[in-house]
Amino acid sequence: MGKSLKKPTRSQAERWNSSIQSTYGTPSISLVRGKGIEVWDVDGKKYLDLLGGIATNLLGHNHPKVSAAIAKQARELSHVSNFYSHPQVLDLAERLVKMSGDSSARVFFCNSGAEANEAALKLSRLTGRKRVVAALGAFHGRTMGALSLTGQPSKRDPFKPLISKVVHVPYGDVRALHRKVNGRTAMLIIEPIMGEAGVILPPPGYLKAAREICDKTGALLVIDCIQTGMGRTGNWFGFEHEGIAPDVITLAKGLGGGLPLGAMIAIGPSAQLFTAGSHGTTFGGNPIACAAANVVISEIEKSSYLSLNATKGALLRNLISPIDGVIGCRGRGLLIGIQVRGGKAKEITNKLATAGYLVNATSEDVIRIAPAFIITERQIIKFAGAFAEVCEEVYDG
Ligand SMILES: Cc1ncc(COP(=O)(O)O)c(C=O)c1O
Structure with a gap:
């Protein structure tokens, strides 16, 4: 020692x-x-x-304002449990609610993309339904719940059995959504562009059709914006070009500008599904990560x-x-x-x-x-x- x-x-x-x-x-x-x-x-x-920590360092490396905010927050208060509030987490949550365009939105903070999707999956169970539809080829993370959503056999197969009642349908195929999303589906999860699968874009109208199918069946529409969110595609969220409003948005990667931070934003009735004790994580909403995220959002807004x-x-x-x-x-x-x-x-x-x-x-x-x-x-x-x-x-x- x-x-x-x-x-x-x-x-x-x-x-x-x-x-x-x-x-x-x-x-x-x-x-x-x-x-x-x-x-x-x-x-x-x-x-x-040209990779930016895989779509993560939105303002580049060692951005003076991000570094200063991290250093300042580290000096003031680096960690606090979720028994307590702090200004950085409140500022960030309010900003994300505003960015979602719906004041009914409520944010759950976590530390990674997989955790954000895990939170969405757990949330969907509280609808009383269990079935999930996801896309073949999609990547939603590698923890057991998120891996169950991920549609890549090479990543899934060694870890089976995964969570049951998840079906994968061809990406971009509206007819397949019509076939598989029904009144027993808890959630449909889609990436606006499949990043890990090789930057695959769906045909125009796909997300809109997904929204309509979810409206008809009562399934939650979860849009995984972990790679496509925070402005990367030219909008705050990668689905905005289709003018849709999801029930749940998941974020991570660029959110913390290089620090580990994820978020699951639930909107409308789904924002009320989690109640005290439903879910949690020690580091979710960490002051330093939130301070970095607040500067990242300010800089993107200003520019x-x-x-x-x-x-x-x-x-x-x-x-x-x-x-x-x-x-x-x-x-x-x-x-x-x-x-x-x-x-x-x-x-x-x-x-x-x-x-x-x-x-x-x-x-x-x-x-x-x-x-x-x-x-x-x-x-x-x-x-x-x-x-x-x-x-x-x-x-x-
Ligand atoms: C669309 C998408 N969802 C989820 C994840 C998982 O995020 P993490 O690696 O932070 O768990 C990723 C990571 O590449 C991703 O691109």
Whole structure:
């Protein structure tokens, strides 16, 4: 006890493998510092971060106002149990209620996306119904409840049996919703864009049809905005372009601007389903995480990020689409999936990292881009140039 840490003699990979479980594989890059859209590794190499902590660092790394708010809150009050209120949690809850557009909304705070969806699942049981409909390919998290909603067999199968009475239907298929959502369905959960599945957009009108079907059957419409929320797609929530109002919105990722924070926002009658003792978590609504979230929301409100995200996303898609090797470039706002030819997504991702650009391959064919909102047009153009060079090397080399 009390011994100071010695300078490590083993590589990062050796230290990782001998101390951390292999759930994420072994990272080849070890990051130590970030500023804005850039990050630096242990050897001082600089990268342009086009992934933003997977759609999480909305204002980039080490944003002065976010860092100052975190430091100030840490000095004042870093944690308090939910036996007590504090100004940061109240400010944030009121803002989220306002953003939801419905004063009947009530917020449950938690620490992650999986927890937000777990909360939604538990909430739906209090309707007295048990059945759930979710989408094939969807990702809603990896805890047992959230995993039951996740529609990816590779992630689900090793952990069966999961929660029963969850059926998965093809994403974007309105007829399948008509078939499976009925008077015994507690909730239908949908991502406005399937992020982890490779930035898959549903056909126009899908969310509207889902709303109508839920209205008719009395099922709760839960929209998982964990990846598509907080302005990423050009609106506060990824469903707004369809003009619908969900019964439940789940948020995490960008909400805390890089700190662990999730929220389950229930609207209308569903806001009254949880009562004292129904649910809870020690860290939910933590003052530091809420302080960070309040600054993130203020900065997005003060700037034109929402409309700029749409413009910047369109620029990126227009620059990337014509590159040889790219089959398609889709998305909304700053959530973009680049479909590449020949199963080369991982190779391109690795070569981009070597060239100093961080992106992520969601599969053999798709590369995901989800940068911080502060990314500039110049940085987008620079990245598109690097992407073209790497594609030339991969496909013509
Ligand atoms: C749409 C969606 N829902 C839920 C989750 C789970 O969030 P977390 O990893 O914070 O548990 C994710 C994470 O990628 C997500 O993209």
